[in-house]
Amino acid sequence: xxxxxxxxxxxxxxxxxxxxxxxxxxxxxxxxxxxxxxxxxxxxxxxxxxxxxxxxxxxxxxxxxxxxxxxxxxxxxxxxxxxxxxxxxxxxxxxxxxxxxxxxx
Ligand SMILES: [Zn+2]
Numbered sequence: 001x002x003x004x005x006x007x008x009x010x011x012x013x014x015x016x017x018x019x020x021x022x023x024x025x026x027x028x029x030x031x032x033x034x035x036x037x038x039x040x041x042x043x044x045x046x047x048x049x050x051x052x053x054x055x056x057x058x059x060x061x062x063x064x065x066x067x068x069x070x071x072x073x074x075x076x077x078x079x080x081x082x083x084x085x086x087x088x089x090x091x092x093x094x095x096x097x098x099x100x101x102x103x104x105x
Contacts, residue, residue: 003067007036013047021052021072 011034017026026032026047033053036045048056052072056062062071 002039004038005035005067006038008053009034010050011047017047019049019052019072020046020069021048021056022076023070023073024049 013030013032016028019026033048
């Protein structure tokens with residue numbers, strides 16, 4: 001699934017919209033980025049927070065197949081998961097697994 005961005009413009013929202021990147025609400029009366037895109041020969045339109053648009057513009061990964069509904073939310077979630085993995089050291093892992101087994105049985 002390829003998403004090809006055709007047009008981007010800054011607009012002031014006249015009603016609430018869902019941000020395509022983080023799936024959070026864009027409030028009425030805020031400036032947001034309105035995007036026209038083509039996805040599998042189909043034309044789609046969506047809104048992005050200005051911040052989310054910056055994230056997409058900065059990160060080349062999003063400009064290809066990495067751009068999809070909720071992609072920023074996923075990216076944030078993934079980076080948080082990575083951080084939490086880094087905190088627990090590998091030495092602790094056998095202990096945690098043993099504990100879970102004991103509780104489950
Ligand atoms: Zn957003």
